[in-house]
Amino acid sequence: xxxxxxxxxVSPAQVQSALSNDSNIGTxxxxxxxxxxxxxxxxxxxxxxxxxxxxxGAQTLLAPLLPSGMISSALAQTNSPATIIGKSAGLVVxxxxxxxxxxxxxMLDDNITKAENMFVRNNGIPPASIDVANWxxxxxxxxAKESKQYTxxxxxxxxxxxxxxxxxxxxxxxxxxxxxxAKGNQWxxxxxxxxxxxxxxxxxxxxxxxxxxxxxxxxxxxxxxHISGDPTKDAISRGVPISKALEDENLIAWAMNxxxxxxxxxxxxxxxxxxxxxxxxxxxxxxxxxxxxxxDGAKMAAPAYRVPCEPxxxxxxVAAEDMCIIHAMPIKSLITYPKSGExxxxxxxxxVRGHAWAGDKVVSDVHISADFGQTWQSASLEKPVNRNAWQxxxxxxxxxxxxxxxxxxxxxxxDGVSQPMILPGWNPKGYLNNACHRLAVQVV
Ligand SMILES: Nc1nc2c(c(=O)[nH]1)N[C@H]1C(S)=C(S)[C@@H](COP(=O)(O)O)O[C@H]1N2
Ligand SMILES: [Mo]
Numbered sequence: 001x002x003x004x005x006x007x008x009x010v011s012p013a014q015v016q017s018a019l020s021n022d023s024n025i026g027t028x029x030x031x032x033x034x035x036x037x038x039x040x041x042x043x044x045x046x047x048x049x050x051x052x053x054x055x056x057g058a059q060t061l062l063a064p065l066l067p068s069g070m071i072s073s074a075l076a077q078t079n080s081p082a083t084i085i086g087k088s089a090g091l092v093v094x095x096x097x098x099x100x101x102x103x104x105x106x107m108l109d110d111n112i113t114k115a116e117n118m119f120v121r122n123n124g125i126p127p128a129s130i131d132v133a134n135w136x137x138x139x140x141x142x143x144a145k146e147s148k149q150y151t152x153x154x155x156x157x158x159x160x161x162x163x164x165x166x167x168x169x170x171x172x173x174x175x176x177x178x179x180x181x182a183k184g185n186q187w188x189x190x191x192x193x194x195x196x197x198x199x200x201x202x203x204x205x206x207x208x209x210x211x212x213x214x215x216x217x218x219x220x221x222x223x224x225x226h227i228s229g230d231p232t233k234d235a236i237s238r239g240v241p242i243s244k245a246l247e248d249e250n251l252i253a254w255a256m257n258x259x260x261x262x263x264x265x266x267x268x269x270x271x272x273x274x275x276x277x278x279x280x281x282x283x284x285x286x287x288x289x290x291x292x293x294x295x296d297g298a299k300m301a302a303p304a305y306r307v308p309c310e311p312x313x314x315x316x317x318v319a320a321e322d323m324c325i326i327h328a329m330p331i332k333s334l335i336t337y338p339k340s341g342e343x344x345x346x347x348x349x350x351x352v353r354g355h356a357w358a359g360d361k362v363v364s365d366v367h368i369s370a371d372f373g374q375t376w377q378s379a380s381l382e383k384p385v386n387r388n389a390w391q392x393x394x395x396x397x398x399x400x401x402x403x404x405x406x407x408x409x410x411x412x413x414x415d416g417v418s419q420p421m422i423l424p425g426w427n428p429k430g431y432l433n434n435a436c437h438r439l440a441v442q443v444v
Contacts, residue, residue: 086262088116094185098122098227099264102190105437108355109336111392112165115257118193120264121170121185123299124235127223127284132268137205137252141219141289143242145210152254152268158208159200164249164274165389167194167357171277171305171326174433177423180315182430189334189437194355194390197272199253202288203246211290215242219295220271220282226298237297238305240273240280242290244327249274249388252285274388275328275360277431279305300325307427314426328359331419332434333366333393333411340439346402350441353394356381356411365412366393370405370441373421379409399443407439 083089084099091101101120108117132152140147150158170191175182185191206218219239226233239245251272253261261267266283273280279299289295299305306323333356344350350370356363362384367376379395399405412418419436 084120084264086116086264087118087120088114091117091119092190094187098125100185102185102187103193104339105189105334105336105354106339108190108193108334109353111355112257113193113195115195115259115262115265118168118195118256118262118265119170119191121191121278122224122235122264124224124227125229126264127225130223130263130268130284135268135286137269137285138287139205139209139290140287142292143212143215144290145212148209150205155200155205155252155269156254159204161198162201162248162251163196163198164251164272164386165194165196165384166249166251166272166274167192167388167390168272168278168281169193169329169332169357171279171329171431172429174423174435175430177433177435178426178430179423180426182428184430191278192332192334192357194357195256196258197251197253198255198258199251199269199272201248202250202252202271202273203248205252206245206288206290209290211242212292214292215290216293217241217291217295218245219289219291219297219300220280220285221287221289221297222266222270222282223284223286234298236279236282236299237295238279238282238300239289239291239295239297240276241294244273244276247274249386277305277326277329294325303429305431306429307425307431311425312427316428318428326431328361329357330424330432330434331358331361331363331411331413331417332356333363333409333419333437335407335409335437335439338439341442342439343442343444344399346399346443350397350399350407351394352379352397352407352409352439353392354409354437355390355392356409357390358411358413360388361413361415362387363391363411364414364416366395367410367412368395368397369408369410370397370399372406373408376410399441402443405441405443407441408436409439410436 090107093101099122103117103119135152137150173187173191176186176188217239219237221237224235226235253272254269269285271282271285302320302323305326308318309322309324335354337353356366366379366381368379369376379393381393382391384391410419419434421436423433423435
């Protein structure tokens with residue numbers, strides 16, 4: 001053991017013993033769809049870290065930092081999943097039926113997320129075959145003036161092409177922190193990405209078909225199938241109000257980062273809706289309906305993608321009629337460099353950076369704290385390359401002494417709304433956790 005390792009507050013052995021009953025935490029699990037298992041393993045994990053919990057008095061807050069952090073590289077090794085087609089082995093698979101995988105924060109360090117690093121969120125079974133040459137997009141619905149069909153070639157030839165970098169974040173990103181827990185994929189921080197998308201404006205295509213005055217909503221249908229295999233059921237069919245749909249940045253996209261969209265992210269065509277839960281960005285897009293009412297497709301009804309209209313106490317049951325559809329995503333940020341768990345020499349400046357995004361708004365500030373939120377310093381923040389793209393920030397920290405530190409990042413949007421330090425309003429399905437991201441650093 002070298003001297004720096006000896007300084008680590010939690011030794012690999014301690015972590016190992018804490019993990020001995022369940023290796024699910026601390027190594028990226030191949031499958032951890034069961035929330036109970038996770039809670040149990042976290043409890044076991046904490047048992048081995050009693051002093052740490054006592055130190056902060058906030059075990060549930062601290063617990064998530066350490067497994068990915070100060071542990072031996074052998075333990076930290078990802079249980080690489082059976083490789084997901086087109087994806088980095090470093091993605092963490094949360095579920096394999098259907099495939100759902102998130103991106104560790106440090107793999108989101110690029111300004112433009114690499115295709116192989118973008119998370120995968122499937123509600124159903126991805127299409128088994130994709131016939132690009134014969135792919136047809138149909139636009140119809142009660143509030144469409146007519147029904148029209150476009151091949152990919154027609155879309156590309158008929159409408160002006162646009163490229164935008166658009167942040168897509170799953171509404172359930174951060175669900176793993178909910179207490180009481182919420183069922184579903186236990187996303188930590190990695191169900192977000194901001195690649196560059198190329199396609200035609202959704203608005204241009206809708207206008208080409210003709211939108212009746214009574215239009216209220218649009219809805220999408222994709223080629224994936226329901227997890228049950230039942231062909232009469234849709235995996236998911238969501239949408240947005242027509243006013244949102246007509247914004248410039250929304251695309252019917254065929255390319256991501258100047259190449260075909262990865263199969264798992266919706267090749268050959270997907271909807272890209274900026275600022276709203278990524279569940280509104282339909283993959284394997286085959287049909288868009290212009291509705292004269294709020295779209296009533298699969299996963300539009302409560303409790304899916306809805307939160308209590310008024311805040312509720314944690315754990316409470318909420319009636320369907322008291323749940324409201326999630327609109328724009330809240331202000332959030334991520335620390336993408338360095339990786340959590342760095343061992344850093346005190347004499348050196350600690351360089352830290354990441355991204356921040358604010359739904360339909362703009363990020364106006366990012367602040368960094370290295371003392372558990374007691375003091376904050378302003379980070380340098382770049383403007384977005386376009387609306388609905390994440391913004392890059394960076395900062396430097398001089399630690400006052402040696403020991404265990406955390407770096408916290410807190411972004412503020414153009415309305416002066418900041419990220420909370422802890423889980424904001426609890427809700428039954430575990431949506432909209434925009435609590436500050438925290439990084440563990442051992443200063444030696
Ligand atoms: N057709 C289809 N579109 C879909 C989904 C899906 O399961 N099927 N999942 C939605 C959800 S919940 C999210 S978060 C995003 C995820 O996009 P990604 O898998 O490309 O990261 O796609 C959305 N669009
Ligand atoms: Mo999602």
